[in-house]
Amino acid sequence: MNAVAEAIHPVRRLMSGNEAIARGVWEAGVRVATAYPGTPATEILEYIGTYDDIHANWSPNEKVSLEVAIGASMCGSRAFCCMKHVGMNVASDALMTQTLAGVVGGLVIAIADDVGMSSSQNEQDSRYWGRFAHLPILEPSDSQEAYAMVIQAFDLSEQFDCPVIVRMTTRICHVKGVVKVGERQTHTAAGFTPNPAQWVMVPGNAKKRLQVQQQRDVTLREFSEQSALNYCDPGSDSKYGFITSGPAYTHVKEAFPEAPVYKLGFTHPLPVESIRKFAGDVETVIIVEETEPLIEMELKAAGLVVVGKDVLPSTGELAPEVLKRSLRALQGEAPEPAIEPVMPPVQALFPRPPTMCVSCPHLAVFYTLSRLRKKANFAGDIGCYTLGAGQPWNALDTCICMGSALGIGLGMDLGRGESDQGKGIFSIIGDSTFLHLGIQGLLDLVYNQGNVTVMILDNSATGMTGGQNNHGNGKDLRGKEAPQVDFAELACALGVARERVHEVDPYDLPVLYKLVKQEMAAPVPSVIVAKRPCVLTERFTPRRPLMVEADKCNGCANCLSVGCPAILVTRRETEVRESGREVMKAWVRIESAACTGCDICLQTCGPDAMAPADLTTITPIADTPVEGG
Ligand SMILES: Cc1ncc(C[n+]2csc(CCOP(=O)(O)OP(=O)(O)O)c2C)c(N)n1
Numbered sequence: 297m298n299a300v301a302e303a304i305h306p307v308r309r310l311m312s313g314n315e316a317i318a319r320g321v322w323e324a325g326v327r328v329a330t331a332y333p334g335t336p337a338t339e340i341l342e343y344i345g346t347y348d349d350i351h352a353n354w355s356p357n358e359k360v361s362l363e364v365a366i367g368a369s370m371c372g373s374r375a376f377c378c379m380k381h382v383g384m385n386v387a388s389d390a391l392m393t394q395t396l397a398g399v400v401g402g403l404v405i406a407i408a409d410d411v412g413m414s415s416s417q418n419e420q421d422s423r424y425w426g427r428f429a430h431l432p433i434l435e436p437s438d439s440q441e442a443y444a445m446v447i448q449a450f451d452l453s454e455q456f457d458c459p460v461i462v463r464m465t466t467r468i469c470h471v472k473g474v475v476k477v478g479e480r481q482t483h484t485a486a487g488f489t490p491n492p493a494q495w496v497m498v499p500g501n502a503k504k505r506l507q508v509q510q511q512r513d514v515t516l517r518e519f520s521e522q523s524a525l526n527y528c529d530p531g532s533d534s535k536y537g538f539i540t541s542g543p544a545y546t547h548v549k550e551a552f553p554e555a556p557v558y559k560l561g562f563t564h565p566l567p568v569e570s571i572r573k574f575a576g577d578v579e580t581v582i583i584v585e586e587t588e589p590l591i592e593m594e595l596k597a598a599g600l601v602v603v604g605k606d607v608l609p610s611t612g613e614l615a616p617e618v619l620k621r622s623l624r625a626l627q628g629e630a631p632e633p634a635i636e637p638v639m640p641p642v643q644a645l646f647p648r649p650p651t652m653c654v655s656c657p658h659l660a661v662f663y664t665l666s667r668l669r670k671k672a673n674f675a676g677d678i679g680c681y682t683l684g685a686g687q688p689w690n691a692l693d694t695c696i697c698m699g700s701a702l703g704i705g706l707g708m709d710l711g712r713g714e715s716d717q718g719k720g721i722f723s724i725i726g727d728s729t730f731l732h733l734g735i736q737g738l739l740d741l742v743y744n745q746g747n748v749t750v751m752i753l754d755n756s757a758t759g760m761t762g763g764q765n766n767h768g769n770g771k772d773l774r775g776k777e778a779p780q781v782d783f784a785e786l787a788c789a790l791g792v793a794r795e796r797v798h799e800v801d802p803y804d805l806p807v808l809y810k811l812v813k814q815e816m817a818a819p820v821p822s823v824i825v826a827k828r829p830c831v832l833t834e835r836f837t838p839r840r841p842l843m844v845e846a847d848k849c850n851g852c853a854n855c856l857s858v859g860c861p862a863i864l865v866t867r868r869e870t871e872v873r874e875s876g877r878e879v880m881k882a883w884v885r886i887e888s889a890a891c892t893g894c895d896i897c898l899q900t901c902g903p904d905a906m907a908p909a910d911l912t913t914i915t916p917i918a919d920t921p922v923e924g925g
Contacts, residue, residue, distance in 0.1 A: 306476040313468040316439040316475045317406055318343030320446035321376045324402070325483030326350055328368035330361040332732065333761035334380030335415045335924050336469035337408035341378060342764075345773045349480070354764060354773050357698075357732040358383035362390045362405065369403040370495065372485035374450055378406035381420040382697065386733065388425070391459070393497050395429040396505040398457040401485060402450030408464040411543075411586045412612045415924025417678060417697065419611060421588040422463050426564035430509050432456065432516055433564035434525065435463045437545040439473035445525070445561065456512055456519075463563070465586060467543040467613065517565040525561030528574050536623070537578025539571060539591060539602070544584045544614045551616035566591060568598045575600050580626065582607075584614055652683050654862040655838075655894035657755055657828035660802035662689035663858045663896065664809050665722065665751075672720035672816060673708055675748075677701035677734070678925065679726035680759045680830075688859045692724060701725040702737025706746040720816035723750045727768045728758035731781065735790065741821045742791035749815040750823045752783050753802075755830035760925035763833045787823040796822035803828060805899045831892060839893030841909040844885050848905035851881035855897040855906075862890040863897060889914045 311319065317340050321329060329352045331341035344352045351368075355361035358379040368375035379387065384407050391405075407425065410416040426433035434449055436442040442464065449460040493501050520526060531537075533554040540548050541560040548557055558574045560566070575581045575595075583592040583604040592604035608614060608622045652659055662684040665674060669691060676682060676692035677700060684692035694704050705723030708716070723741070725734045730752050741748055756769040765771035770780035787797045796818060800808050808826065815822040829835035846866075855863055867883040886897070888909035898906040 307478070309475050309477055310472050311439045311443070311475045312339070312470055312472050313436065313439045313442040313464060314339040314470070315343050316443035316473075317378070317446050317462070317464070318347070319475065319477055320443040321404075322347040322350060323478055323480050324404075324447045324450040325374050325481040326376045326450070327373035327401075327483070327485065328352075328365060329376040329378075330355050330364045331378045332356065332358045332361055332383060333728075333758050333764045333925075334358075334383050334408075335761055336410055336466040337378045337380045337383075337406065337464065338761045338764070339469075340406060340408075341773065344376075352773055354766060356767050358387040359390055362387040362394075365403055365405075366390060366394050368485075369399045369401040371400070371488045373401040374403075374483050375401055376404050376406070376446075378408070380416065381407055381409045381422050382416065382418065383407070384422060384425055385420075386698070388429075391425065391429050393502070395431055395458060396502055396509055397494055397497055398505070398508070399453055399459060400489075401483070402453035403459040404446060404449040404453055404462060405459055406446065406462045406464055408466070408469050409587070411465045411467070414466055417695065419587060421586075421590065422461070423564060423590050424588070426461055426463075427590070429459075430513055431458055431564070432460050432520075432562065433463050434460065434561060435542040435563045436468055436561070437542055437559070438468065439471070440475050441561065442468055443475045443477065448525075456516060457508075458512060463542065465543055465613075513565065517567075520562050520565050520567040521570050523562045523567070526567045526570060527559055527561075528570075529557040529559060531556035534578045536580050536582055536626075537574060538582050538584055539574070539595070540584040541591070542586060544586050547614055547616050547619060548584050551619045560591070563591070566594050568595065571595060572598070572600060575602070582623070582626075584608065584619065586614055587611055649686060650683060651686070651861050652680060652859065653831050654860055654890045655831045655836075655892040655896070656680070657802045657826065657830075657894075658684065658753055659858050659860055660805060660808060660828075660894075660896045661724075661751060661753055661826050662691045663900070664802075664805065664812055665689065665691035665724070666857065667809065668720065668812070668816065672722055673716060675701045675705035675708055675721065675723045677723075677725040677729050678760070679729050679753075680755075681724060681726055681753050684724065688857050698729050699725070699733025699737055701729075702734055702741050702748075702750065705748040705750070706737070706741050706744060709746045709748050710744075721746075721748045722816075723748050725750070725752060726759065727752060727754040727756065727783065728764075728766045730783070731767050735786070738787065738792070738821075738823070739790050746821055747819050748821055749812070749818075750787075750821065751812075752787075752823060752825045754783055754825050754827045755833075756827075756835055757830040757833045759830045759832070763830055769835075783825045783827075784823070787825075792821050792823050796820060797825075798823070799825045799827055801828055802826040803894055803896060805896065836892075839895070840911070841888040841891035841893050841914065842886050842895070842898060842906045843888050843891075843909035845905050845907055846883075846885070848903050849883050850903045850905070851883045852902040853880060853882040853884075854900040854902055855884060856882055858897050858900060860897055862887045 365375040365377040407422040589605040701723040758764040772778040
């Protein structure tokens with residue numbers, strides 16, 4: 297634990313890393329905090345929202361969130377923003393120039409890397425941003441450090457006149473530990489002072505700031521050599537000496553308790569000379585870092601002989617068993633086989649792919665689109681609706697990054713190959729994702745007259761990350777009333793012809809199907825807003841559950857194409873038709889305790905076998921939604 301944490305009044309709390317960051321932000325006297333949700337960072341701003349004396353708000357995307365924080369810092373307020381790793385790809389345009397301009401009020405950015413990719417589209421190492429943008433990186437190893445480092449990060453930001461990045465990982469964000477907390481500092485903001493040489497980054501001014509930045513690199517490196525955040529833990533067996541940071545530090549300590557460890561907390565710029573001394577006292581230096589070999593490359597470039605990714609994995613977490621297994625190679629031993637989890641048969645889990653919720657409005661959209669599978673290509677995006685790529689719908693063909701559905705849809709239209717001729721092209725995107733970076737894609741689609749039908753799945757929530765409010769649902773971070781975007785009007789304002797813009801209740805399957813077919817045939821951009829609240833939010837009103845009248849079910853299995861997890865198969869048979877064609881038949885029942893009566897399945901039922909359930913016979917079951925993204 298570092299000196300900053302020790303000095304603070306010791307009230308102990310059990311906190312996740314995200315909660316600890318929020319507490320640190322509050323104690324540091326921050327006045328403005330912003331974010332766009334993204335796992336594993338989402339809860340940081342949600343916790344900050346519980347402190348009334350901080351202006352805390354959701355931004356439509358990470359770039360805007362950073363820009364809001366920058367503006368507040370320019371006025372002298374301490375400001376904070378946070379994001380998941382891919383968020384910085386979006387925000388980086390602001391970051392890469394702000395690093396030249398500097399700060400007035402301390403500006404701290406927490407970036408959370410999803411090491412192990414539990415809920416992300418890729419695995420990135422955000423420590424690169426420190427190298428790229430010439431900024432300090434702090435890496436906590438537990439909740440206590442997350443709390444203490446974020447407070448110190450504000451001081452460093454003001455001391456060195458630059459934003460400071462706190463690099464989190466999923467483990468630090470979500471694991472709980474005891475944190476000694478303190479009181480809120482008071483920070484007043486003097487107000488904005490016009491200073492074009494610093495705030496107007498035209499080439500003439502920016503060139504001068506480049507020199508300031510270069511000088512800062514030097515002072516930051518000197519600071520890193522002296523910082524108490526970087527320290528040596530001598531150990532008792534000098535055969536292997538580990539250099540490590542972040543959660544990997546605790547893994548090293550668990551796997552090799554006797555070994556000397558150089559613990560990096562201020563990980564960029566590296567304290568190379570201090571590390572050189574450490575390296576001289578051990579036989580073999582091993583770098584343990586998640587995920588890319590950044591420390592390793594820099595130390596090798598400085599002439600140190602070290603072991604790193606030649607024996608350790610460069611993806612995923614470096615858990616103690618991974619470390620022990622990998623290091624056997626150093627001793628000339630064969631690697632241990634990977635440990636297979638052993639479960640008694642009674643606990644063995646049935647493989648269960650992720651699926652949409654019971655009554656999710658997206659079910660109706662993908663049921664409908666799946667009817668057109670052979671006649672269309674489906675450019676998709678990121679959200680709960682990405683599950684439309686899976687069974688039984690198979691109606692989403694791409695998922696690259698947030699907002700990409702529209703640009704990719706246009707590209708699919710412009711670049712049609714032989715098999716695409718005459719096909720419809722759909723761009724499928726959620727409300728939050730559309731507001732994040734989809735709007736510009738629609739603008740381009742209109743400007744270039746793409747033959748694409750855009751489906752905006754407006755469930756009035758940022759569903760995938762836990763149902764946060766957004767600019768389209770009329771509520772702010774704290775649940776208070778806020779202005780609300782009208783998606784249909786917005787589409788018209790961007791230039792989509794008014795007669796090509798429709799709003800529909802996706803639960804109304806015939807209307808939805810007719811509209812989708814109609815707009816697919818239109819040779820110009822069109823927009824269908826499928827509007828129904830997410831079933832996990834308070835806006836959703838459950839209706840009377842359904843049941844299947846067993847004597848009426850004829851095994852047609854139409855309802856299974858909806859993909860609702862409340863529909864269960866009771867019997868399967870393969871029927872061979874006169875033509876020789878084999879047809880799968882399935883008799884079903886509805887788990888009425890889970891059903892919320894959306895009636896999507898009822899509308900697909902051939903024999904009219906679904907009816908309101910007898911409420912007196914239903915036993916409630918617990919619902920445990922899974923969040924991610
Ligand atoms: C740049 C970036 N920021 C954040 C995320 C995390 N994330 C994934 S999907 C999503 C939003 C999903 O909401 P919406 O588009 O409304 O669809 P829903 O899940 O409600 O169906 C978010 C915030 C991400 N993957 N990439």
